[in-house]
Amino acid sequence: MKKGMTKFELLTCIVVVLAIAVGVASLLMLDVTGKGGNRLRGDFVYDIGDQVVVDPALILYDELAESIKTGLEATRAIAVDNGGNVYVAGGAKVVVFDGAGQQINKFDFGGDVGCIALGRDGLVFAGVKDHVEVVSPDLSKRVSWGSLGDRAVLTSIAIDEDYVFVADAGNRVVVRYDMQGEVVGYIGRRDEDRNIGGFVIPSPYFDIAVADDGLLRVVNPGAHRIEAYTFDGDLEFSWGKAGSDIEDFCGCCNPVNFAIASDGSFITCEKGLDRVKVYGADEKFVGVVAGPEQLIGKGNAAVCQTPAQCQSGGFDVAVDAAGKVYVLDTIKNVVRIFEAKGGGQ
Amino acid sequence: MADKDKNVSRRNFLREGVWGALLGGVGIGGGVVAVKSAKGDTVWQIDPDKCTQCGNCATYCVLEESAVKCVHAHELCGYCDLCTGYLEPEPPGLDTGAENELCPTGAIKRKFVEDPYYEYHIEEPLCIGCGKCVKGCGAFGNGSLYLQVRHDRCLNCNECAIAVACPSEAFKRVPASDPYILKGEH
Numbered sequence: 001m002k003k004g005m006t007k008f009e010l011l012t013c014i015v016v017v018l019a020i021a022v023g024v025a026s027l028l029m030l031d032v033t034g035k036g037g038n039r040l041r042g043d044f045v046y047d048i049g050d051q052v053v054v055d056p057a058l059i060l061y062d063e064l065a066e067s068i069k070t071g072l073e074a075t076r077a078i079a080v081d082n083g084g085n086v087y088v089a090g091g092a093k094v095v096v097f098d099g100a101g102q103q104i105n106k107f108d109f110g111g112d113v114g115c116i117a118l119g120r121d122g123l124v125f126a127g128v129k130d131h132v133e134v135v136s137p138d139l140s141k142r143v144s145w146g147s148l149g150d151r152a153v154l155t156s157i158a159i160d161e162d163y164v165f166v167a168d169a170g171n172r173v174v175v176r177y178d179m180q181g182e183v184v185g186y187i188g189r190r191d192e193d194r195n196i197g198g199f200v201i202p203s204p205y206f207d208i209a210v211a212d213d214g215l216l217r218v219v220n221p222g223a224h225r226i227e228a229y230t231f232d233g234d235l236e237f238s239w240g241k242a243g244s245d246i247e248d249f250c251g252c253c254n255p256v257n258f259a260i261a262s263d264g265s266f267i268t269c270e271k272g273l274d275r276v277k278v279y280g281a282d283e284k285f286v287g288v289v290a291g292p293e294q295l296i297g298k299g300n301a302a303v304c305q306t307p308a309q310c311q312s313g314g315f316d317v318a319v320d321a322a323g324k325v326y327v328l329d330t331i332k333n334v335v336r337i338f339e340a341k342g343g344g345q
Numbered sequence: 346m347a348d349k350d351k352n353v354s355r356r357n358f359l360r361e362g363v364w365g366a367l368l369g370g371v372g373i374g375g376g377v378v379a380v381k382s383a384k385g386d387t388v389w390q391i392d393p394d395k396c397t398q399c400g401n402c403a404t405y406c407v408l409e410e411s412a413v414k415c416v417h418a419h420e421l422c423g424y425c426d427l428c429t430g431y432l433e434p435e436p437p438g439l440d441t442g443a444e445n446e447l448c449p450t451g452a453i454k455r456k457f458v459e460d461p462y463y464e465y466h467i468e469e470p471l472c473i474g475c476g477k478c479v480k481g482c483g484a485f486g487n488g489s490l491y492l493q494v495r496h497d498r499c500l501n502c503n504e505c506a507i508a509v510a511c512p513s514e515a516f517k518r519v520p521a522s523d524p525y526i527l528k529g530e531h
Contacts, residue, residue: 031510032405032509032510033509033510034399034401034405034509034510034511034512035512037400038400038401038403038475039404040400040403040404040475041449043449044400044473044475044477045400045477046398046434046447046477046480046481046484047434048484051434051435197460200461200462201423202422202423202424202425202487203423203486222425222426223461224427242427244434244435250485251427251429251484251485252423252427252428252429252485252486253423253425253486271485272485273484273485
């Protein structure tokens with residue numbers, strides 16, 4: 001009987017032990033969990049990090065510490081009345097908050113509200129899928145206007161002294177009503193003889209407002225511009241262009257919403273790269289109310305992470321008589337309030 | 346008599362043994378078929394509402410070329426000229442030049458429909474399932490581009506390597522009779 005191992009057996013043992021150790025180490029180092037990342041080259045990564053950052057010198061507004069928590073889901077539209085009360089639409093409801101953020105009234109329209117506007121005597125006009133509903137503040141009067149058809153998707157309402165204009169994203173047209181709800185005309189249908197190319201509306205964002213110059217401003221989102229029409233539907237002029245520079249409108253279809261301040265300046269909202277910006281009454285870029293880092297998250301290169309975030313990122317905006325800007329954050333369902341730095345408008 | 350019983354017993358034993366083996370084989374075979382059928386009832390698929398386009402689908406599949414591909418829901422598409430799933434975030438131009446295209450493998454093709462609309466489709470053999478275009482489309486557009494496991498390629502592994510590496514639990518088993526989670530049908 002031999003005692004102990006021979007040199008050959010010892011060497012074999014060492015080799016076997018080493019092989020097992022290497023095997024175990026390899027298994028331990030093998031990333032099967034995905035935590036090590038996708039190992040793709042840089043050109044396979046969608047990166048808009050540079051565009052997320054806004055030059056701080058261009059940010060002209062400060063956000064107030066207190067926001068209005070709406071308590072609503074699927075918020076969609078905002079409006080502010082002359083008294084500083086804030087109206088927010090979410091789902092089938094419209095909730096009214098006073099200047100201190102306290103709820104003071106509530107309306108239930110029984111169907112998803114896509115847009116709201118405020119008329120004389122506190123009347124609330126709401127676009128409920130395919131038709132307009134008008135209610136009085138005390139709910140004593142409620143009128144439903146006729147349906148605009150199965151394809152209709154109402155996204156904005158603008159009110160003049162004599163007319164109500166309704167943006168229908170589904171039919172890509174602005175409908176002009178009289179105050180009794182009778183259709184008196186259409187604006188923006190493609191018409192080469194009138195040099196009207198038609199509205200390009202890839203997603204249900206199609207905003208309108210009546211300006212003090214008596215012209216209707218209509219966002220043509222797929223064309224990245226705001227167009228000015230007479231009430232009879234003549235295209236007078238347009239402004240805005242596509243691009244990721246801060247003075248341009250980014251992505252496929254922006255701006256999604258806008259508001260006109262009392263001094264005639266325009267407050268615009270963009271989705272994707274969430275930006276709220278100010279353009280003067282002369283349509284020239286003035287500055288930024290809030291950029292993606294403020295609105296979505298600091299240091300977050302991706303503008304949205306989940307499909308739900310991406311699809312609800314079309315913020316709405318309203319401005320009060322004092323120039324305070326109210327941004328409806330449709331992701332968090334809160335109203336964020338911005339004031340010009342130094343208190344000026 | 347005892348010898349006869351012994352012979353009969355041996356014959357019976359052999360006969361019963363053969364029958365037993367046959368029945369056992371049928372049982373085992375049936376069990377295997379049942380297990381295989383049970384596995385065949387479901388297949389792996391990506392829930393587009395949970396997918397965050399992390400890129401792991403492109404690199405964690407056991408196949409050299411991933412079974413995950415980009416698909417397009419035309420009914421959700423805006424047919425945009427400035428398509429953020431097709432063009433780089435800051436493209437030098439708005440045309441089909443390779444320098445403008447977002448997809449590193451050139452797997453998305455576009456066709457002019459009418460001013461200003463374009464139709465987009467995926468050349469699947471070129472797509473590696475990285476999800477870059479899905480990210481661009483979802484961030485700015487309607488999210489009509491999304492990732493799906495293509496069942497003409499998927500091996501339907503018991504433990505899918507991509508499912509293990511998926512950070513958002515978007516991979517799940519769905520009935521084989523309804524193997525895709527199509528966005529346009531939502």
